Amino acid sequence: MSASTVRRWLAEDALKPWQHRSWIFITDPGFRPKAARVLDLYVRTWQGEPLGEDEYVISADEKTSIQARCRCHPTLAPGQARAMLVNHTYSRGGALAYLAAYDVHRAKVFGRTEERTGIDPFMNLVTQVMSQEPYASAKRVYWIVDNGSSHRGQKAADRLTAAFPNTVMVHTPVHASWLNQVEIYFSVVQRKVISPNDFTNLAEARDRLRAFEDRYNTTAQPFQWKFTTSDLDDLLARLDRHTADHHEESSAAVAA
Template identity: 60%
Template sequence: MPIGSPYVVCLTSEQRSELEAVTRRATAPQRQVLRARIVLAAADGVSNAGIATVLGVCVDTVRKWRNRFCRNGIKGLVDLPRSGRPRAFAAGVVAEVKALACELPAWSGLRLARWSCPELAREVVARGVTEQISASTVRRWLADDAIKPWQHRSWIFPRDPYFAVKAGRVLDLDARVFDGLPLGADEFVLSVDEKPGVQARARKHPSLPPEPRRAVRIESEYARHGTLAYFAAYDVHRAHVIGRCEATTGIQPFGRLVDQVMTTEPYASAQRVFWIVDNGASHRNWAAAHRLNDAYPNAHMIHLPVHASWLNQVEIYFSAVQRKALTPDNFPDLHHVAERLLAFQNHYNATAHPFDWTFTRADLNNLLHRLGHHNLHTPRPEPAWQPPTN
């Protein structure tokens, strides 16, 4: 008689249900299904040789998974961790490559604006970090840490010493607060700016309409027929725009927008109307604020910090104008451009709602704190380039 296995499998009802579920699951890995069937057969009293014959495996395989289950239960049916192939590069090499990718190429004396993976691989070998390495290996390491030195973005750090004060005052007005007091029903906040250089470009050939699986085709060649400037005052809390088209920007065109707005209700009889503007030449510094207040005593100009147009809500409206009214463009003359802009303005006023502006003073303080932390780690400047000597 064959000698029975010293490892006797006894299943609880929960273990049997779980193993039977594995054998019925269509998406279960085949190796897990096989191991579950071995254990179920062993629990039914079948010998190792009998299980091997029925399932078409060797006896050693049956013995292995019977033993593993008796020692560790269902967890014993999972593969043990494997060491895998030994690393070709030490962890220090990987760290040096990533550190080099975070430096500007000029720091290494290379006249490059940005790194690429082949250039990084050559520089690593030149420095003696490793004898050889491929660009694909460097690319894989950088992808693991989401480092992409070949990408860049433009950025301007706020350097106005009163940035927090000026920006905070604008954010308070967005929240209908000024000098710590809530605004009244007859007080209004206008976000004002101009969109210069709006071109009248006439396409030299007609566009092709869309078809299945093909977008509209716009002719790239065009003839220029001049430019104009679009001035707009956006009521932050009423989502209402008052705008006009002018031949150019400047103090006088901006003054005509002021007259157009301040002679219109409800602004003409309002207690206070706050004009949020950036530092453009049409409305720069204290002189522009005095001109506005002298002409209309209930109008008060609030200047944004330099390089903070992203706090001016009218810029969001201008983005909608560009996307929905001016792109793609095909205008025979400036009259048609002005007509399109004013028609879109009327359409916007009929359907718009105030922007869901959520950026607050607390968010501003957090942003300035993070930027201050970055400034503490300002990278060293690029070295002056020296021409090669023969």
């Protein structure tokens, strides 16, 4: 039996055990209001009122464990009809964390590298942003963050406001980092800066990240964010229907 025959049979078969879809249940009881606050800020609204010209929205997070992988043989640049060739074998040159704050409406990125993530590295990022204009003298600067340990809970919000009274920390719901626009920027960094990972050392990784930031800030436009509170309500309604159907199927199976 040829390999092509097996491949054709598998392609035609309705049962494909190697394919899967994953999901996660919403466990945050405040999912809707927390998500709505973030989405409102993206359209420059807070608590039903439009933001002023001296109010800004920052989306921030950390990208952990960016490694310096020194390839044992030099990488060959792409050529005519040839992809880039990257040797699989490498030696490890350490790892760093990349922290970034993205101004949602100005499409401006502020980044820094640290040895690790944590409260102090995150506050270093905040200080980097809030010590310069227009944020230092702004009426209000909203910081959208997820629930990572560096900025989790009310203590983190109080710490931020104590350091910079014109700031407000806004948490995404639990397991909803996809609502944080800086994650889109990190996906760009992953594709255009880090992949393929071929850094001689961590200094080279830092320099490339910094160079990309400079270039990005000269050409970037705000992300065309299209997910609204109406879309959020539609999503939650679909999830409720799906959950109800799942419970009915489970009850029927138990009764049978």
